[in-house]
Amino acid sequence: MATGSTLPGNKRRCILVKKTVVVFVILLFLAGFIAFVCILASAQDVPRRVETTVEAITGDNDHSRVTFFIREDNFNVQRLVVTKLPDGGFQYSWTNTDEAGNPMVMVRQTGGPYDGYWRYTITQARNYQNYIYRFGRNGSWMEVRAFPPNENAHANYQKNTDTCKNCHSTHYALTSRLLNQKLVLELCLSCHDGSGSKYNVLDGEVIVPGGAVVSSPAGPFGSAVATSYHNVFREDTGTVLLAPGGTKTGLSCTDCHSAHVLQDQTKPVRASGFRLLKHYLYETPAGAMYDQPPVVAYSHVTGSSYETVYVSGMNEFCSHCHEHYNYGANPNPRLPSYPTHTLRTEGGDGILKSGQYYRHPTGINIAGWLKVPVRLPLEERGTGGRYMTCKTCHYAHGTAIISGYHYSDRFEVDKYAADGRPLDRSTMLKRTEGMGICLECHLDIWHNTGYRQ
Numbered sequence: 442m443a444t445g446s447t448l449p450g451n452k453r454r455c456i457l458v459k460k461t462v463v464v465f466v467i468l469l470f471l472a473g474f475i476a477f478v479c480i481l482a483s484a485q486d487v488p489r490r491v492e493t494t495v496e497a498i499t500g501d502n503d504h505s506r507v508t509f510f511i512r513e514d515n516f517n518v519q520r521l522v523v524t525k526l527p528d529g530g531f532q533y534s535w536t537n538t539d540e541a542g543n544p545m546v547m548v549r550q551t552g553g554p555y556d557g558y559w560r561y562t563i564t565q566a567r568n569y570q571n572y573i574y575r576f577g578r579n580g581s582w583m584e585v586r587a588f589p590p591n592e593n594a595h596a597n598y599q600k601n602t603d604t605c606k607n608c609h610s611t612h613y614a615l616t617s618r619l620l621n622q623k624l625v626l627e628l629c630l631s632c633h634d635g636s637g638s639k640y641n642v643l644d645g646e647v648i649v650p651g652g653a654v655v656s657s658p659a660g661p662f663g664s665a666v667a668t669s670y671h672n673v674f675r676e677d678t679g680t681v682l683l684a685p686g687g688t689k690t691g692l693s694c695t696d697c698h699s700a701h702v703l704q705d706q707t708k709p710v711r712a713s714g715f716r717l718l719k720h721y722l723y724e725t726p727a728g729a730m731y732d733q734p735p736v737v738a739y740s741h742v743t744g745s746s747y748e749t750v751y752v753s754g755m756n757e758f759c760s761h762c763h764e765h766y767n768y769g770a771n772p773n774p775r776l777p778s779y780p781t782h783t784l785r786t787e788g789g790d791g792i793l794k795s796g797q798y799y800r801h802p803t804g805i806n807i808a809g810w811l812k813v814p815v816r817l818p819l820e821e822r823g824t825g826g827r828y829m830t831c832k833t834c835h836y837a838h839g840t841a842i843i844s845g846y847h848y849s850d851r852f853e854v855d856k857y858a859a860d861g862r863p864l865d866r867s868t869m870l871k872r873t874e875g876m877g878i879c880l881e882c883h884l885d886i887w888h889n890t891g892y893r894q
């Protein structure tokens with residue numbers, strides 16, 4: 442007698458609710474299980490931590506022994522090889538073999554603080570060379586940077602040394618972030634004035650293999666040599682420093698760099714591998730979350746030069762603060778309506794306004810446009826194109842050129858020197874004097890604009 446159809450309405454509803462709950466709970470379990478498997482898989486594909494030691498080799502001042510230690514088993518190791526091509530461009534690739542051509546394998550460590558860990562050792566790493574290795578499996582990798590003869594102060598810390606104390610003090614700190622110095626600038630310069638790192642950011646110099654000192658790619662900050670620089674010297678004052686073409690005020694080293702490499706990708710402010718440059722996650726005017734891509738770039742270091750191979754992300758990095766300058770092919774979601782530029786050769790008909798002004802296009806592929814070889818750095822995004830970026834024309838820290846000044850009647854915003862004095866001229870972090878940068882590309886200018894007769 443008791444069939445579903447004769448049950449009172451409330452009981453039927455009750456069974457229906459129960460069924461829904463059961464289905465819901467099963468679905469929840471399934472979702473949970475899948476999420477768990479995913480987390481497990483992704484957590485296992487890269488090591489949780491790679492600890493790196495750099496040891497001196499007795500009787501050999503030119504080399505060090507670098508060892509990467511991982512607690513877990515079964516990770517592959519690869520190293521980055523960067524070569525310079527005859528036309529001035531670069532090529533980079535990952536390889537499974539060491540410098541002698543032998544396959545690289547992880548071996549089990551016995552004895553010492555890392556007993557039972559898996560390790561890979563570079564037995565003769567050249568001092569002042571940059572080494573980039575990566576560890577992982579199933580197509581996922583974690584990059585590690587080693588800088589013999591120094592240990593990297595910013596990543597791959599060892600469990601049994603006290604590297605944190607270089608910057609932090611547990612009980613006697615001077616800031617709420619438990620830092621040893623009151624100002625970030627002082628903290629960073631305590632090593633990057635040339636005393637605790639191969640990078641001297643004041644003079645814009647770096648030591649290369651063999652011991653020579655050459656110009657570094659970011660340029661100098663120090664007012665003894667620099668004629669213009671990102672003004673990081675007003676950290677403790679109320680000086681209003683406004684980023685031209687943007688809204689950012691004030692500046693310190695940690696607005697652009699992280700102090701450590703964060704491996705937790707859910708954090709709102711993250712460091713990319715290259716130079717610990719930050720890539721922010723922020724809300725756009727439209728209310729969506731924008732995940733700023735990291736800067737991808739590598740160093741090419743020889744006994745007489747130190748250069749950067751730019752791959753991607755530089756325009757996005759600079760225009761985090763100078764948003765209106767990023768006028769080109771990449772959408773910039775920080776701006777409600779972003780103008781894109783189409784090259785004339787691709788049917789475009791000229792430059793559009795970005796913000797208050799018309800600006801030179803930046804994020805564009807100029808490979809097909811150029812009839813002359815360019816010596817300025819361009820991004821090689823791996824797609825065959827060569828893209829123009831802010832770094833094609835500018836340095837990141839400062840410049841030492843002595844002429845080619847621009848004067849205050851042409852400034853977009855007011856400018857101040859390191860000591861707070863108003864500035865009436867600036868060389869604008871440019872790579873070359875005067876209009877030298879323009880001539881690099883516009884030598885055949887009459888054949889490339891739409892206005893020629």
Ligand code: HEC
Nearest residue numbers: 594595598604605606607608609618620625628695700701
């Ligand atoms: C080269 C200097 C330096 C070293 C070495 C260093 N830190 Fe930091 N740390 C900083 C700076 C600078 C900040 C503040 C970052 C900011 O304001 O953006 C910071 C912030 C932090 C924070 C706050 C969270 C955050 O990311 O802002 C923690 C936690 C921390 N550090 C832990 C450590 C530990 C643990 C070690 C050693 C394994 C260490 N740090 C080594 C410079 C350093």
Ligand code: HEC
Nearest residue numbers: 588591593594607628629632637638639640694698700716
């Ligand atoms: C205890 C000394 C020390 C302090 C303090 C320090 N650094 Fe470094 N930094 C180093 C060393 C060592 C390296 C590795 C290169 C080398 O061999 O000199 C390095 C490398 C770097 C690099 C290049 C990293 C890469 O992967 O290419 C950046 C960028 C940098 N530091 C920024 C900073 C900033 C920003 C601060 C302040 C928050 C800071 N450093 C404070 C010692 C220091």
Ligand code: HEC
Nearest residue numbers: 669671672682683684691696759762831835837867869870
């Ligand atoms: C974290 C924010 C921030 C980022 C990222 C940033 N800038 Fe700036 N920039 C500023 C601020 C603030 C000023 C104004 C203060 C000053 O003159 O230093 C400025 C000033 C400048 C100036 C004018 C300097 C002068 O002497 O008149 C140039 C050129 C410049 N930036 C280029 C760049 C380039 C190229 C990049 C990318 C490599 C970049 N900026 C990334 C904040 C930033």
Ligand code: HEC
Nearest residue numbers: 629633640642657658659660671673693694697716749837
């Ligand atoms: C406006 C953003 C910005 C600020 C502010 C800034 N940096 Fe950098 N820094 C960069 C970029 C971009 C690079 C990579 C340059 C390249 O290779 O093209 C870099 C490179 C470096 C390097 C690698 C060596 C070199 O010269 O290329 C070091 C070390 C460094 N920065 C430390 C610092 C310190 C210390 C401060 C504060 C005094 C600081 N930076 C402030 C953007 C910035």
Ligand code: HEC
Nearest residue numbers: 685759763766767801803830831834847851852853854869
């Ligand atoms: C084609 C070369 C070139 C490219 C590419 C370029 N700049 Fe410039 N930039 C210049 C020159 C030249 C000046 C000097 C002022 C002028 O001529 O208008 C300048 C000036 C500036 C200034 C100072 C403006 C002022 O009046 O205070 C900032 C900020 C700046 N550039 C940021 C950027 C950013 C960010 C990018 C990348 C999105 C970029 N530039 C790309 C050549 C370039």
Ligand code: HEC
Nearest residue numbers: 783784785786791792807810829833878879881882890891
């Ligand atoms: C890396 C190469 C490169 C450099 C350096 C460069 N330009 Fe350009 N320039 C271009 C490209 C590409 C275009 C866009 C042409 C197009 O739309 O087809 C362009 C467009 C222009 C235009 C507009 C031409 C038109 O008919 O619409 C002017 C004006 C100009 N550049 C001036 C300059 C000045 C001034 C400098 C130096 C500050 C400079 N350029 C540096 C590549 C460059």
